[in-house]
Amino acid sequence: MQYRLAADTPVTWVGNDRVRVGGVVRAVTVADTQLTHDLISELRNGAEREYLERIAATHPDRKRADELLVDALLSVCSPVAEQSARRARVLVRTPSSSVSFARSVAAEFARRGHHVVFAAAEARPAADTDLVVEVTERVLSPRRYLPLMADDLAHLVIARDDEGILLGPFVLPGRTPCLRCDDLRNAAEDDMWIATATQLHDLPPAHPPLELEWLAAVVGAQSVEPFLAGVQPAPGEGLTFRRERLTGLRRDGADVEFQPGCGCQAPGETVLAAVPARAKGAVDLGLA
Ligand SMILES: [Zn+2]
Secondary structure, eight states: OEEEOOTTOOEEEEETTEEEEEOSSSEEEEEOOHHHHHHHHHHHHOEEHHHHHHHHHHOTTGGGSOTTHHHHHHTTSEEEOOTTSOOOEEEEEEOGGGHHHHHHHHHHHHHTTOEEEEEETTOOOOTTOSEEEEEEESSOOHHHHHHHHHTTOOEEEEEEETTEEEEEEEEOTTTSOOHHHHHHHHHHHOTTHHHHHHHHHHSOOOOOOHHHHHHHHHHHHHHTHHHHTTOOOOTTGGGTTEEEEEETTEEEEEEOOOOTTTOOSOTTOOSSOOOOOOOOOOOOOSOO
């Protein structure tokens, strides 16, 4: 598999013969050696791990290098799809209130070389869509997510609210907990949740700072990059089983779990044990 270091990734000298490779979101600090810089320039063009390890093993600088230098550099790179592979198809859907934010999300996916379709929230995804990015205000309505479950389409939610931007969960239908799982848990914990969620839809849109919207676009796109390159995420990777809230430079995470009452978990998917039902009556989150 090929890995690539994004062309705009900063490399900064941090003193004591160390350099920092990466931006705000992902960065590593490694020895400032010729070997490091040679590996970085290979990675800017795209390189395979075995090739980098061969360079590291034979380089005159190898004795000064960090033992895990190649691993460290790969951790700030993204896997790239094989040249022959078709470009991943990403549909970005948005309500009219968040069109400009959704455009920056779409632009980030396009910058990464994906085929991006930009559409209104009600648009139906084409059958060959690899990922639907659901940009929304506060909470995503079941009207938007239930058809995606029925069509077995991977989807990532990016929601603006008054405290910042919520990213995730990234849902692989049947394999990772869905948004209905999350709604059911909220409803089990709070009798008023469905009414609250309905009211949240009707509030005027939140307007987080533009920098935060830009950061959310980058973090969101980065989280699904391996998936779009054909790598199935392990549980907990890439915002599966998880949602994160970005507020300024802080990232707070919360787990999203399968809810037995949802029934979305495919048989044989025992990657995480289902949590015991928090006994409450069934909650209808259907499309009535
Ligand atoms: Zn579910």
